C-alpha cells in the first residue's frame with residue numbers, strides 16, 4: 001500500500017492540491033468571521049483538516065463549516081475524542097493486542113465504520129474502476145480487498161494529526177503575542193510579494209516553518225511510536241536482548257522534552273530550528289513523523305495543510321489568550337493522540353493593520 005500511495009505525495013501532486021486547500025481556507029475564514037469572540041480552536045482546525053482530506057483524497061465535500069453536525073466531523077469526533085470506550089479499546093490495541101484480537105474489538109466505533117464504509121463504497125461504486133476493487137481519486141490510489149478499510153485508515157491518520165498541529169501552534173501564538181505579530185508580518189509580506197497565497201510564497205516563510213517544527217516538538221500529535229521486533233537484538237554494551245516478537249514503544253514525547261537534546265524544553269522557542277542540520281545529529285530524538293520504513297507517508301501533505309491553515313487564519317485574524325485558555329497546558333492522559341484536557345479555547349478578532 002505504501003508503494004502505491006507514495007507517488008500521491010510528489011511536489012507536483014501537492015501543487016495540484018493547492019487551490020483546493022486554499023478554497024477551504026477561505027471558507028474557514030468566512031466561518032471565523034461570522035463567529036468572532038471566544039472560539040474552540042481545536043474544533044475549527046478539525047473542521048478545516050477534515051474538509052481538506054475528504055476533498056483532496058476522496059473528492060468528497062464534507063461540509064464541516066456549513067453544518068455544525070456534519071457527518072464527517074461527527075465521525076472524526078467519535079474516532080479520536082476521549083471516551084471510556086476509546087480509552088479501553090485503543091489501549092488494548094497497543095498494549096494487549098492478543099486480547100483485542102480475541103475479543104474482536106473494533107478500533108473505531110461501529111457507527112463511524114458504517115458511515116465511512118457507506119461513504120467510500122458509494123464513491124467506489126461511482127468510480128468506473130469499481131469492479132477491479134480499485135479507486136483512483138484526486139490523488140489517492142487504492143486497490144484490493146481491503147480498499148474501504150484502507151480509505152478509513154488514511155482519513156483517520158491524516159485529519160486529527162494535522163488539526164492538532166495547527167491548533168497547538170495558534171495556542172502558543174496566543175500566549176506569545178509578540179511572536180504572533182512577527183509571524184504575521186512574515187506571512188503578510190510574502191503574500192504581498194507573491195500576489196496571493198501561492199506555493200512560492202509558502203517556501204519563503206521561514207518563521208512559519210520553524211514555529212510548526214517547534215509545535216511538533218512540544219506537541220507531537222502521535223506521542224509514541226510502536227514497533228514489533230522481528231529478530232533478537234542485543235543492545236550494544238549491555239546484556240539486554242530485545243527478543244523477536246516483543247513490542248517496542250519509543251516515547252517520542254519524552255525525547256522531545258529531554259533537556260539534553262532540547263534545553264529549556266518547556267519553552268516554546270522556534271529558533272531552535274533555525275538550522276535544519278541542528279537536530280537528530282547524534283541519534284534520533286526528534287520524531288514527530290516517526291522514522292524508518294514506516295515513517296509518516298503524509299508528512300509533506302500534512303506540513304502543507306498545516307502551513308496553509310495557519311497562513312489563512314493569521315493573515316486575517318488575531319488570536320488572544322482568555323481566562324479559559326489552559327496555561328500551563330495539561331494533556332489528557334487517556335487519549336491516544338496528544339490532546340489538551342480542556343480543549344484550546346481562545347478569543348479571535350479581526351486583524352487591523354496599522355495604516356502606513
Ligand code: HEM
Pocket residue numbers: 002053153154157158159161162165216220221222225226287288289290291292293294295296297298299301302303306
Ligand atoms: C502534522 C501532521 C502529521 C503528523 C504529525 C503525522 C505523524 C505520523 C506518525 C508519527 C506516524 C507513525 C510513523 C512511524 O511509526 O514511524 C504516521 C504514520 C502515518 N501517517 Fe501521518 N502524520 C501527519 C499527517 C498525515 C497525513 C496528512 C496523512 C495522510 C493524508 C498521514 C498518513 C499517515 C499514514 C498512512 C501512516 C501510516 C504509515 C505506515 O504505517 O506505513 N499522516 N504519521
